[in-house]
Amino acid sequence: MKKIGFIGLGIMGEMMAKRLLNNGYELVVYNRTKEKILKLGDKGITPVESPAEIVKNCDITISMLADSKALENIAYDKNGIFNNLKNGFIHIDMSTVSPSTTLKLYSDYKKQGAYFIHAPVLGSKTQAGDGTLLIFAGGDKSAIEKCEEIFKVLGKKTWKFDSVEKATILKLAMNSMIATMIVALSQAFVLAEKSGIPKEIVLEVLENSALNSAMYQNKGKTIINGNFEPNFYVKHMLKDINLVLDLALDLKIPFPVISSIREMFVQTLSKYENEDYSAIYKTMAELAGIEI
Numbered sequence: 001m002k003k004i005g006f007i008g009l010g011i012m013g014e015m016m017a018k019r020l021l022n023n024g025y026e027l028v029v030y031n032r033t034k035e036k037i038l039k040l041g042d043k044g045i046t047p048v049e050s051p052a053e054i055v056k057n058c059d060i061t062i063s064m065l066a067d068s069k070a071l072e073n074i075a076y077d078k079n080g081i082f083n084n085l086k087n088g089f090i091h092i093d094m095s096t097v098s099p100s101t102t103l104k105l106y107s108d109y110k111k112q113g114a115y116f117i118h119a120p121v122l123g124s125k126t127q128a129g130d131g132t133l134l135i136f137a138g139g140d141k142s143a144i145e146k147c148e149e150i151f152k153v154l155g156k157k158t159w160k161f162d163s164v165e166k167a168t169i170l171k172l173a174m175n176s177m178i179a180t181m182i183v184a185l186s187q188a189f190v191l192a193e194k195s196g197i198p199k200e201i202v203l204e205v206l207e208n209s210a211l212n213s214a215m216y217q218n219k220g221k222t223i224i225n226g227n228f229e230p231n232f233y234v235k236h237m238l239k240d241i242n243l244v245l246d247l248a249l250d251l252k253i254p255f256p257v258i259s260s261i262r263e264m265f266v267q268t269l270s271k272y273e274n275e276d277y278s279a280i281y282k283t284m285a286e287l288a289g290i291e292i
């Protein structure tokens, strides 16, 4: 039996933990809200009260957390990972967080003879459940090699980098595209609708064109069905937009599209906090005077 730690049972973490359990892993699990651990059932699960207990019981842990603050909490709290590290311990964080956070964790752990790998993912709830995530793994080569089997269970392909930063930044580059694409789709829907052309026609044209993508088809269908159940919360999309803009400023790279759509996501957050990021369509439709 392969025993590893798992921290963070949100939308993604729950699916990833279930996938690992179904593939023969035994999990030592910590989540800030304890009750969520019950969703995993009891087979192969050891719930614990702190990340420190994971370090005591395992050699590797995964974390899948909301943001940099959450990751820093579970790492640097008194009963967190860092203060209880043992030699050779591997922490794979798969959340989308800032490059400064991943660099700090990498160098702090290294000083203690332990390893921090940043392995953010592209793909959502469905891909987390069926093990088809795309994984960008950055960190020490020897540590990444020890985790290869875990990456194979969770993802269909893993790109490996010798620095944590490259993995962190590649994920942010991908999410800058997701933010841009959902706005592009929503704009086209709103313009067509306002002129009496149904959204279905827009999606059908896209499907037959060189512009098509699985993302447009998936999100286009859920928007048409009025389904804004969260797969990826608006607040996390806004977090990633802020991370992209901070990074772009650090690197002195203009990011005009992301800068200009940020406000629209802020408005969406104020109204649709617990919905999917595609609720940005509703904000744009409302501003255009379209009844939804």
Ligand SMILES: NC(=O)c1ccc[n+]([C@@H]2O[C@H](COP(=O)([O-])OP(=O)(O)OC[C@H]3O[C@@H](n4cnc5c(N)ncnc54)[C@H](OP(=O)(O)O)[C@@H]3O)[C@@H](O)[C@H]2O)c1
Pocket (backbone or CB within 6 Å): 007, 008, 009, 010, 011, 012, 013, 031, 032, 033, 036, 064, 065, 066, 067, 069, 070, 071, 073, 074, 094, 095, 096, 097, 121, 122, 123, 124, 125, 231, 232, 233, 236
């Ligand atoms: N959803 C997606 O499609 C998707 C795809 C790719 C990447 N991501 C990234 O993956 C990460 C997780 O996404 P998600 O959709 O699973 O998010 P989520 O549903 O909001 O889950 C967040 C998790 O972080 C924990 N958490 C939040 N604040 C914390 C804190 N201060 N201290 C300790 N734990 C804290 C939550 O614990 P509680 O249960 O106690 O709230 C929960 O376990 C995010 O970085 C997101 O950007 C998401």
